[in-house]
Amino acid sequence: MLKKKVEDICNRQVEREGYSSNLYLAMASWAENNGFSGVADWLYAQSEEERLHMLKFITYINERGGKVVIPAFKKPPTDYKSVEELFREVLKHEGFQYS
Numbered sequence: 001m002l003k004k005k006v007e008d009i010c011n012r013q014v015e016r017e018g019y020s021s022n023l024y025l026a027m028a029s030w031a032e033n034n035g036f037s038g039v040a041d042w043l044y045a046q047s048e049e050e051r052l053h054m055l056k057f058i059t060y061i062n063e064r065g066g067k068v069v070i071p072a073f074k075k076p077p078t079d080y081k082s083v084e085e086l087f088r089e090v091l092k093h094e095g096f097q098y099s
């Protein structure tokens with residue numbers, strides 16, 4: 001049986017991975033709508049990867065007898081001034097520092 005503390009941490013990670021998936025999905029849609037089809041393809045793939053991360057945590061919790069809580073995800077931004085700004089946000093989200 002999964003300890004409550006571990007279950008809570010894993011559920012928090014479900015939320016983080018799901019938000020990441022939605023963030024990249026929203027970015028992909030912006031890129032597709034603004035003529036950056038290659039960027040959109042890359043971001044759609046990132047969105048799918050983050051969704052798979054979320055599913056791994058869901059499966060991990062369930063297989064150990066825990067309870068998954070699928071949260072309401074925070075709405076990601078929908079507009080960017082440029083593709084450069086979008087990629088700066090990607091880097092920030094991934095935890096990279098840039099100057």
Ligand SMILES: [Fe+2]
Pocket residue numbers: 017020049050053
């Ligand atoms: Fe992830």
